[in-house]
Amino acid sequence: MIKYYLLTAAMCVAPFLFAQTEVVSSQERAGFSNGVIYNLPKTVLGVEVEAVKTIKLAGPYYRYSERYLGTKDVITENSTTWSVKSVKIVLKSKPDPNNSFMVKLDPASGASYITLTPNGTLFGVNIPFNQNKMNASPAPQNDTNPNLSFSGAVLNEEALQANSVAKMAELSAKQIYRIRDSRLNLITGDNDKLPDGDALALMLSNLDKSEKELTALFVGKTVSVSSTITFDVTPEKQMKNEVLFRLSTLGGVVSKDDLSGQPYYINVLDISDKNIQVREKSGPSGLYYRIPGVADVSVIDPTGNVLINKKINLGQFGTVQALSASIFNKNTVKIQFDPLTGALISIEK
Template identity: 55%
Template sequence: MKSFLLSALLCSAFLVSTQAQVVNSRERVPFSNGITYSLPKTVIVVQVQAVKTIKLVGPYFQYTERYLGTRDVITKNSITWSVQNVKVSTKAVPDAQNTYVIKPDPASSLSYVSLTPSGLLCGLNVPPVTETSQPEMVQPKPETPNLEFNNLILTEDLLQANSIARMAEVAAKQIYNIRDSRINLITGNMDKMPDGRAVNLMLQKMDKSENDLMELFVGKTVTVPTTVTFEIIPSQEVQNEVLFRLSTEDGIVGRNDLSGQPYYLTVKDATTKSNAGMDRGGDNGLYYRLPGQAVVTLSDPTGNVISRQTIILAQFGTIESLPANLFNKNALKIRIDPSTGALLSIEK
């Protein structure tokens, strides 16, 4: 029914002349006080979440197997970085190459355009669409990682120990004492049992104390997360271009910093070329987009794909127009998607 209505409107539109004009702002505008609107182009937003992993050798690591019976121990200090997650999203910005000026004409509905605050076209005779702008990401200041070893249970034996070997022996005994106390608390093998809340608090403190003491032997691992955002506005396909590099010392660095390993971005046009737009019907009409599609891929230094997503990419499509004669009817309502520039509907 909508397609029949559109066809009827198009056929009848050519029977009546109009003074409405629409010209590209890059050209010489032959009139003043025009209404300016823009079609969108798509920004690809890539959020990269990386984690810095710090491994520290415990001061008693040489005595771990002797006193605790395990070889699972950190024997060398190290810092490594890894990409944990990649999120791809999009946002629309005005396309300076496709910004148009409408000559005001009270007899034409072209004079009743709706725009977003940034000037993107929403349609004619319809309420403007509120832009759902993404809030600017404010990265919380990372907490200073605790790189110290804690030994808060300073018994008399530990304070009197005169060698690393003796200190390791005393610390190991403390670990076994904590484990024995935990078993007694859990099994109720105590002269006087505390209430439920007190039991939970005691267990938490035991776990914390045992973990601190175990780190003296097996070492400790500290992780520091970080997120970096990249914005790309491709005008054509992108094939294996370096988006960023990952450095062992500095984490995510720029594409030209050769201290890091490269991560590659590919943007492949996936637009269905068989989609035909409406006949332009000459110049001076209302311009809109038939947005395209693209497959965005991010690969690691070895070529493994870590993210692949299909997105709508406005600039990979085509520019179409509705004929100017169509807009003699002031009651005509046209809806345009401001995020893609696509024609959504035409109604009386």
């Protein structure tokens, strides 16, 4: 639920009141009876790992591939391997309990209309919350039902009635050659009557499909299945070569505590400009916000290959600053903050 706080009482006499915007840290002192609590956000790294499971299946006639099809490039035993296809980082946020503040709502103050995100972090003043600002990328669809069987539907009656695997392989190979001859006749126009347009395209497509299914009985088949898992990381300090997850031969992407897999590492290095001067506030403090820091974030595979490297603004790597209370002397002031880092985005008076 989106949270809005609008003080309506005594608005008719607001022109005669002097703005009294007060903000206190809820960690340091008691708040106000008519106050609103908000938190600054901690930036969360949502590391999305797309892994591919590759399944290789030996065909039932693989021993006869060289004899009947003249090829040695076949799968001779079943196997399963995993690999990481891609890594993506999506920013999220969660409330920082150590940076919680309370605003005293005053009818004469521009801070009388406070907008919070659904998790209670500050979004803006006199500006509506936009859910799209917080939406992450849609969850990828994982293929959980791959076809791992060999089709016998394309075998002719003679092959199905054969009394040995060797004979079935021989008859299946002859069927492959007949399909190739039929396709060649259609392409070269050697048939007396040829279909045209969509009918010809459909016949060629069916012949290709049948040949592929029959050939798989000899050379085998390879099936790839993609799956995606997300690891949420909230850096409190720099991270150097910390295990993010592991890749297991049997289980794919597993947690960092599962020693059955090879480790993938994450680095989060603070590269913030240490020369940035925090402005000294004059007079009472208004709303507190963050000046985020900058981190160099990378994910590395077991061989040292860098899968992703990005410079990312992290709220908790920065400093906390306060707007001057005088900014809120006008009810028309509009202020927007970044819900992911707590940074000040804009002020409109």
